[in-house]
Amino acid sequence: MSALSPTELLALTRAAKRKLRYDSPLDPDNPEDTALLVDLNEARGNFSQDKLLFELGVDAISQTLDEENPYQYIVFGGHRGCGKSTELRRLAKFLHQPNLYYVVLVDALTELDINNLNYSDILLAQAKVLIQQLQDDAIPLEAAYLSKLEQWFSQRVNTQLSERQLVGKLETGGKASTGLPFLGNLFASLTTAISVGSTHKEEIRTLVRNSFSEFASAFNLLIRHVEEQLKLAGHGNKILFIIDGTDRLSNNDANNFFVRDIHQLKQITSHFIYCTPIEILTENNRIGQDFSVFRLPMVKIAEKGATDYHPIPIAKLTELIHKRTDPRLFADTTALDQLIKASGGHIRDLMRLMDFCLAETLGRKLIDTDIANTAIKFLATEYQRVIQQNDYALLVEIDRADKSHVPVSQQSCHLLYNLVLLEYNSYWWQSHPVVRTLPAYQLALTA
């Protein structure tokens, strides 16, 4: 490793720190973000995005769409910090092509108040985002296909809600009262009323619920027409809604949304990918009956209980870190290797470990194995906080058992959601590597 001057060392440390952010997904349309992107699907084991594409009627090799593919309702989930949002955005970018889909990405977290969310909120948000996108892309639509939605609104909603109830209630005088701009405004008004936590949120929901069939019929008519127009305009053959943020639903809300209200969700006939809490995927077997389930597994750096590591995932994660951290900041390759293995393939934890390492250097030293060990110890101490004393025996039991041993219980699910237990492809479990360094775990091994 070539010697760095103190000034260079400090500058590179600061640069690395700026790139080690994990509080927002990478944006494939942002050149700075795309420079950091690493395709990790090959490293997740037996996971392949191609299966999800196949489900959507897309042939990964020829990149063609089977337009007769039945409507798909897909749930997409995985551990916190495994890269779901980044993968969804990459998928959206890949699929949003003239010969494939017209992708409408709905971020429920920014459009709505995710607290106490229900199906009608999401559908209204989908309508809003779709209409806005169509306006932005200047897709021409015939008024006849918009009129049903306009009627639904004016007869079912606007007459029932007073001025104070509908924030920004539309004026019929100066503004357009028909057409896409009008529809855009009205759905924006509705979603705003819901997202600001207005006390009239429930009234809006009741109105939507009571006239849902009418709404669904009108929305479906619009969707069919839009798809024809999109094809003519060369903007895609079918619409695909990707909804991110619904993995943040609380357990009750998630069960209501994905199970209880599935009938309503499926009344909208289109293609959907919903981001789903891992709790639902693990605890609720019924979800597989109504959705195609795709779980994004952790990057699989080794097989269960193995001491040798898979070279491709290690290389991919090395690449991920090197895109954020100048390799010259490492005293040798051993330290980074150590960190990758300690992360268990959890990307956010890997970046967290890197952050801890940089903090230890104070921008004045290279990262060596001592510093890596210190960082690992810090992370282990944090995990220690979420583990109860009687969890260690279960962790040891799972680690020692065959891959098929995935005892779903309240206790194990708690450990899974807190990332104490990590799930890998074909869905076997193993405790987080840093957890295995804890004295209590070591003690449980000898019991």
Add this chain to the structure above:
Amino acid sequence: MDWTQQIDSQHSGTLLRLLYLMEDGKRFCLILAEYTLGEYRNTIIKELASHYPDQAIVSAAHSEDIVATLKATAATASVIHIIDTQCWFDDSKDYSLLHRLNQRREWLAQHVDRGLVIWLSVAQVSHFAHEAADLWAWRKALVNFCQAIEATPTPLVYRQVIDEDNSTLADKHQRLTEIQTYLASRTAYSLADALLWQEQARILRRMGDLDAALACTLQSVNINKAHNDKRATAVSYGDWADVLQARGEWDEALRIRHEEELPIYVALGDKRNIAVTMGKIADVLQARGAWDEALRIRREEELPVYEALGDKRSIAVSERKIADILIYRGELDQALLILTERCIPSMKAIGATKDVAVFQGIVADILQDRGKWDEALRIRRAEELPIYKALGDKRSIAITMGKIADVLQARGEWDEALRIRREEVLPVRVALGDKRGIAFTMGKIAEVLQARGEWGEALRIRREEQLPVYEALGDQHSLLIGQTNLAQLLQTLNPQQHATEIRQLLTTALNTAIDLHIPEQDIIRKRLQALEPDSKP
């Protein structure tokens, strides 16, 4: 940040982590801070204000809509501390407040977009991780500012302290045994144990066992690092550098001070220790003859700090070291002026009698160098010795007696000089177990014997009682001086007979002096050249 004693040293590493992760606080960064005592939490927050002058504190208990409050606060604040979070964990509310915060995670990042420090009790942390799993996943770190709530009894071994300078060899051995027995019984080392390792190191260093001192210091460094006590780590790195300096390994000592010790004090804003460390760097530079840089450090980086702190003693010590440099440069009048008109009066004013004696001794050294022996003797006998005797400082008494013997030697009063060294200096060195001091005194005795023509005994002492000790101690600097003096003695005895040994001694001494980058190399080089004027060493 300005380091303060109100912060527990064991949290120094945690504080540095927080500052690093938070940066300027002007972008979203979530830190969860664990604490046990509310008052101490407030102390930490208060100290962080010097780093984040526009930080704000938000009480979760008094904010009906915490999210809105945070957004409003972010308009004017950088880092926001959230305290009084008990209401989030109220079972009767079913954690709804916490759930809401969790669900607004992205909104927080976008609209608050500041450094957030959420202060949680130990019990609350695991609840937080479970009930706000998404927010927990976005944490930059969980930092620990916990303190023991109940005082635990302190084992006696931690509380006993001996005077390393003046305790007898027997006392030193006893204390070492106590420490070693206790440490051997430990299954895991605490921060208090690091202090015991440090104390061992200091005693061993005083006894001249520098290898063992180095090993103990390293142990202390490792324990402090393991506990993430950055400040204590810096202190033990400093001890390590002190031992290396004593062994003449100045390059490595300087590296440790620059790369390990100083960065921690700078990061902590510990101005006093920055000044102390810079002063020790200047000590090395001084010893190497880099006087200009040493002087710059003393005047520009040491003195101003002590002056700002109003630390008169440290000011006087710095000024005395400036006087040392001036002495090396031959500016004796200027040096005397500083000592007599600034250092000594300062020390008298604050009643620091021992320092008065030390400075008087330096004045006497200068006078001795100028041949003003009577005045030098007067100072030693009438000003220095009485103070050390009153303090019972046996080591300083012995050193002062040795300097009196120097004067007597210079005046040709060899018998008295010899008597003092044999009867008043050497026994004290032996009693204190000061191996280096014993070797030094034996060398001085050899000087007197040389002057009296007792060559055989002088030679024996240098060969058998001085040089081997310096070699065993790894004290390169003292060794090279000893080698040079032995060469000088052999030269006086019979240059032809001892020509090979003389050349070997001077060559070895010169190579060491070159490695240490010290000015003595010029003198040694000249002596070598004098042996064979046409040859180059």
